[in-house]
Amino acid sequence: MVRARGVAVAALACLAAWAPPPASAQPAAQGRVLFLEGCATCHGDDARGLPGQAPSLHGVGARAADFYLSTGRMPLAEPRTTPVRAPPQYMAAERRALVDYVASLGGPGIPDVTPQRGSLAVGFQQFTSHCAGCHQAVAQGGVVPDDVAPSLQQATPRQIAEAVRVGPHVMPAFPESQIDRHELDSIVRYVLSTRSPPDRGGWGLGNLGPIPEGMVAWLLAGAALLIVLRLLGERSRP
């Protein structure tokens, strides 16, 4: 019966997406319902976490909730597994409700980010110092044994900013005292620029470095040369 009620409320929340947003207490209440249904098994009914399963959500703020929900990393199908980017399980309105609920538990809001105001040069330098070690120089992703620092080619500017501040999973969280607003704008601007690299040299091979280059040397050049040699070398037989 609780389930049926939950579904009904979820449907209402979807419909509510078309209606003007009601007073702030309402989404939080809707969010709490969704929370109880989809998150409380691990995070506890009171959102104070269950030891060994999931952390408390008190004080994490809207920014953490928005990051995890909009990138589909939460809800986790199985507790204790690594959260990975996936299509979000909740629709936008539901996500807003959940975020509002978590925000009501206290914590920082969603960061403002304006990439156009950032500087590419500052962003490249900051990214190299703080991010490239895990995410690779042009944000193609990397390995932090035994986890993955994902490629940033799909993240939105807001999600990047949220991740920098939240430090999800095993990522460090960089506060404003370390990376200020302008630097954050710049980092986001730089990451966005890695989606359209100049690639003046031709086919970029995914901008992954010498591994695909070696493959081209063997599988393209090597193969082409073997074909050429076969063509040249088969001469009339006596």
Added chain:
Amino acid sequence: MSRQAPSHDVLRFLDERLLTNRPLRKALRYVFPDHWSFMLGEVALYAFIVLVATGVFLALFFEPGLDKQTYAGPYAPLAGREVSAAYASTMAISFEVPGGLLIRQTHHWAADVFVVAIVLHMVRVFFTGAFRKPRELNYLIGVTMLALAVFEGFLGYSLVDDLLSGMGLAIAYGVAMSIPLVGGDLAHLVWDGEFPGSAVIESRLYIAHILLLPAALATLIGAHLAMIVRQRHTQFRGPLRAEDNVVGTPAWPGYALRSTGLLLIVAAILVALGGLVQINPIWEWGPYEPWQGTNGAQPDWYLGWLIGALRLMPPVEVVIGGRTVLPNPFFGGVLFPSVVFGVLYAWPWLEQRWLTRDLRRHDLLDRPRDNARRTAAGAAFFAWVVTVFAAGAADRAFLSTGVSYTTQVWVFRVAVFVLPAVVYVVARRVARELALSARALPRAGGRG
């Protein structure tokens, strides 16, 4: 004098001064055996020629200095960054010199393909037994050239002082330091102090790369070719072919035209890559600083076997009497390549002693199936090196396949022992089967 065809006058002119007629007669009639796999060495030679030609161009623009300057070129993300003269001049070649990026990328692709061609050529030489008496010396020269080519390539891309190659130089320093007894002093001699060393290290890399190693390679190539001419090239068995003759295409006109055509086609392939496929985009990595690093850092392909070895080795360090006798990088960075090259160098004699007991001279080649144990040993050895090589890309494989890095490392540690053994048995079996079936069927002029 006589008024015959102009070539007659030239020939007479040269012969009266330089005694050219007889050598020319021999050279024009020199017979080249025809098999396509004999041209792999030529491909390597032509890649070397492209390297020298493009290298000369680059040397006219590259500044081998480590003194810092503020980047003032057109690539926006680097604006205001402190970069070395080496990095800045390479950026200028890539972004500002017309045709600069084409030549630079052609040069780098030529280096990668140079080693590909050498390896393919070496594989052909090995599996056909071309290294046997009287060609052991030439084989040693070939193995040496492989080592030099790998080293030369490493020096070349390390000149640029970008983040990727700088990390590689740091590892080279670590490996040098790991040599027992002398490693510390040796590394500090080369780098003029502790890594990253003084500014002179760039000069040393540069001189080694544009003078010392090319001169050594050119000399060895000359000796390699001279020996082939002296001994004549080997050939496969076939109609009319015997141990004491050579059957094939004469140098003029057939082979000269074909070979020159191959030179141009190799150059064309390398230039096509240089213009169409990006390689070593140093602007994406940024300049090197010893306190910075990037994930996914890899050396060029022909050093992948060493990064694999360094990553696979468990955290063993041999400490005796308070001294670290064998630091960890020694195993992957010194011992492993020494064993690989040691086996390569010693192979003609290892085979004589343990496999064939054959001390005769051979000018006719084996097909791989004709010597099953050599073929199996070579395949197993190759599988061993390739397994270590593949381990070097395990992090990328983790990202692509999801198989955890640690699991892969353990799998590779087992595979390094198991796979060569399996390959040996399978290859020997296959070779023997092929040899048996070939003998059962009537021979139709089989040419390998």
Added chain:
Amino acid sequence: MSLPRRLAEAVVVLALIARGRRGRRREEEPVDEGGPEEGRPFLREVGARPGAERAVAALLFASALASVAFVVVFFTGADTQALGIALAAALGLLGAALAVAAAAVVPREQAIERRPRLAHPEAEPPVRRRLATAGEGVSRRRLLGTAGLAAGATLTGALVVPAASLGPAVGNSIAETPWRRGRRLVDEDGRPLLAADVPATSFLTAFPEGADPRELGAPVIVVREDPARLRLPRARRGWAPQGILAYSKICTHAGCALALYRRPLYEPVSQPPGIACPCHYSVFDPRTGGTVLAGPAGRPLPQLPLAVGPDGELRAAGGFSGPIGPSWWGVRET
């Protein structure tokens, strides 16, 4: 026609006839065709295959066009891809022309030659005899031999000696880092680091004030851990004021910078904190004094003792706990 004109004509005609006559007269010189060790064709296919000559000509002209295109592109923007295509076409078409000419235009021949006999053991005795004449009549062989060896060996040694000036002996240089007791930690821009600047959730890179940041012993990675969870060796109990830790940023495996910091958001479901290296994935534990958690590094990460000055500034409280950088012969600790 005028007389001078006719005379000139006659002279030209006579000269041509004389030239023709001379050409027809055979040179009376012997012909040396060489021995069996020179190639002789035994199979010849003469005559171009149908269409081959035209194909070669077409390829050559196409190559010429490509070369012209290369020059044009070079002076009109020099786009890398266009330049590459043009030059590759010029080279490749010319190469193809030569290859087709070899295969289908010039005579296709198979030739045979005898291999030169490589060994001449009959010539060995005279060689040995001639070599031995150096010793004829020489009585003090052992003396001369020893003296010669001494001279040769010492000269070779002497010539190698200047290589020692290539660089310094390693000596104690690795133990000498720019860190001293009381030296302030500064960031990449030279600004002093306050203890309050060190976040609990990320990492910083710091350098000794006034030192060359490129020195291998200079960079340190600074993190803050919960003091209750630290398990440092007893001798280092005071090294982490407020739980702030500093370690050398240079990996003790092969010398790369430790650019990875693994900081779990919720530790029970993640791996513990670790400072890791992107080169061969060595991982060091900041809570236990830099011990190796994973990877091939054979030595823990050297730790720098910290102190917080009265102004809140972070200062070094001494030198590193061990030699920094890659292990080598002279490293005495594990």
